[in-house]
Structure formats: C-alpha cells, structure tokens
Amino acid sequence: MDIRFHEAGVAFEGRAAVEPLSLVLTESRIGIIGLNGSGKTTFARMINGLTKPTSGHVTVNGLDTIKDGPAVLKDVGFIFQNPQNQIILPIIRDDIAFGLKNKGLNTSAIDAAVDATLLRFDIKHLAKRRAHELSGGELQLSALAALAITSPKILIMDEPTNQLDLKNRALVERTMAALEEDLIVITHDLPLLESFDRVLLFHGNRLHADASPTDAIRLYRELALT
Template sequence: MDIIFSDCSVRYGERTALEPLSLRIEGARLGVIGLNGSGKTTFARLINGLSLPSTGRVTVNGIETSAEPERARTEAGFVFQNPQNQLIMPVVEEDIMFGLRARGLKACAAEERAAEALARFGIEALARRRVHELSGGELQLAAMASVWALRPRILVLDEPTNQLDLRNRRRVIDAIDAMPEDAVVVTHDLSFAAHMPRLLLFHGGRLLADGAPDETIARYHEIAGC
C-alpha cells in the first residue's frame, strides 16, 4: 500500500478530531493505537473516504479520497468495530452477495465469489446461518469476508478483536495474518499490535509516535499511566 496524508486535518464544528498530519505509509501491515478519543478511528476512516479531510488531502494508491471517494472505498475496504452495523442482510451468504450484486455482478458470479470468501476465512459452515445467531468472533469473520469479497487491495479494520474471547480473538488474528491483502489495523489489543512491523500512536488528535512496536507501546504506557 501507498497512503499519503498531506497536511490533512479533520474538524467537526469547533472540535478538532485530527490535527494537521503529513505522513506516508508503505508496506503490507500497519498498526494504530491510542486511548479512546485519540483520533485513531478518524485517521482510519480517512483512508477509504468514510471521512474526508477538512484541510489537506489523502491519497490511497494514487487515488485522492476527496476527489474520488467511491473509488477510494473500492480500493480500501473498511471493517467496522461493531460488525452488526455492517452486516445488513439476515443471512451471512446473502449479505456477502448483496455487496457483490450492488457492484454489478450477476447472481451466479456473486454466489461463486461469496463461496470463495467464506472459504478464505474458514467459515463455510456459516453460509446459511442467520446473522443474529452468530457469536462475536463469527460476526467479525463474516464482516471481514463480506468486505474481502469486494476485492479491495487494502483492508482497514477498526478494533477487530474488541470484546472477543481468547478462542475467537485467535481466529480473527489468524485470519488477518493470513490475508495477502495489505491491512491497517486499529486496536487496543497491545499484544496483537506488538507484532505489527510499524505502529502509530495517536493522542489528543495528534500523531504522537511512529515507529517500532516496542518503542511505540512504551510511549502508550507513559500517556496511559500504566
């Protein structure tokens, strides 16, 4: 991935969610940490055009998000912190196919792509399951499969292990690790973040640290007082 923030800031009325930021992100994996309200989710949403900069610009693999937000969302898929807000159809397979049909795929091609996505994340058994019956880990994997099926080159995942038990946390992490696509992972899970090659730390809407996980996590502990 090649993501460039050029003097990018985000304001909501009088509140500044992200102070001006200039940054280049390359490589296959990036971790993002910070306390609640630090600006990390705003940063992540800027990558695929869910949020647009108030000043400056963001380009993702050469696509400027403000100029081409729809194309940016095709390039970078976003998996929300709460997958129940993302899965809109009652049955898992139907949800995956819904996004594909909206992109213009015919029914047979959408069904084939949905089966591929379910297999990719090892959740073939969930195909006909109703979304409201799934566990937290199953919901997260279903949401990831639904976004992955659209073939983005980058996946942005917001707190993918949030509130999961140890077994489902492991399943989700293993699925992320196995993805050939590039990934930006926003997380409070510091043991997961520690395995990222590069880690960003946000605090108070500012990028406070950018570097190796051990140094960045040590800085996080300093500001968290733990």
C-alpha cells in the first residue's frame, strides 16, 4: 500500500471538511478514529476517490484519485457503515457474482470464483439466503466477499462492528485479522485497533495525531472526555 496525500483537503461551500494535510500511508493495518463529524469518513472517502480533494491531490499506488479515478476504484474497495445498502441483488450468491459480470468471464469461471470466495469467508451456508434475512455480522461478511472477489488491493471498512452483538463482532474481527488485503478501518470500537500498525486521530476536521494505537487511543480519550 502506498497512499500519499499532498496538501490535500476538502471544503464544502467554503467550510473545511478536512483541512489540507500531507502524509504517506504504507502500513498494512491502519485505523481512523475521532468524534462524529471530525472528518474521518471524508478523509477515508478521499482515498478511493468517492470524495475528490478540493485542494492538493491524493495518489494511491501511483494513481491519482481524480485523473485515474476508475483505476483507483478497482484498487480500493469501500464497505459502508450499513453494508446492506451496497448489497445490490437479493440472493447473496448472485450479489457476490455481480462484480465479475462485466469482466468477460464465462459462467463456469464466475461460478468457480464465487465458490472460492464463499469458502474463503466461510459463508457457503449463506449463498442462497436473502440479504434481509442475515444478521449484522453476516451482512458484513457478504459485503466483504462481494468486494474481495473483484481483487482490490486495499479495503476500507466504515464502522464494521457497529451495533453488532458479541458473537457477530468476534466473527467480523476474526475475518478482518485473516484478510490478505491491506486494511483501513474507521471505527469507534477502540479495542478493534489494538493490534493495528498505525492509527490516525481526527479532531475538528483536521489530523490531530498520527501514532501507535496505544498513543492515539489515549489522546482520543483525553479529547473526548475532557
């Protein structure tokens, strides 16, 4: 992973959503924390070009998020806070296959890829289920599988354990730990980040701290509780 912010920021109607910043991200596990409205989700959306910088520029593995937008979207998958919103087709197997439909693969190749992905995420039992029948953890894994089958190099997850019970949280956490892809996680679930390589703390729409999980979480607690 090689993500570079070059004095990149975002402003909407003259108000800064993310103050311009310069940094380089190369670690395989990066967390993003901060109070609601602090700019952390906007920052994450700048990485795959869902939000364009209004100043400076962002590159991902050498690709500019504006000039090379489609290529960046292929490299960086994004799972939203409510994964059900990005599950397009009602049957989980069909939804996982959907990302391969425009790649020119024949039916047997698509079926083999879907089978391998279901096996990888241990959700073969969900293949014929409908999205509205799934638990929160099952929805997260299904959305993750639908992204992973398209072979992104980087995955961004927005609040992956939000409102999950203990069983589903553990399920998602185990799956995240086993991912081969580089991972960026936006979360209020601070223990989730304890084993991460690096944590970015946003406050007041700017990058407040860039540190180890222990130090970033300590600073966040100080900001949030004082």
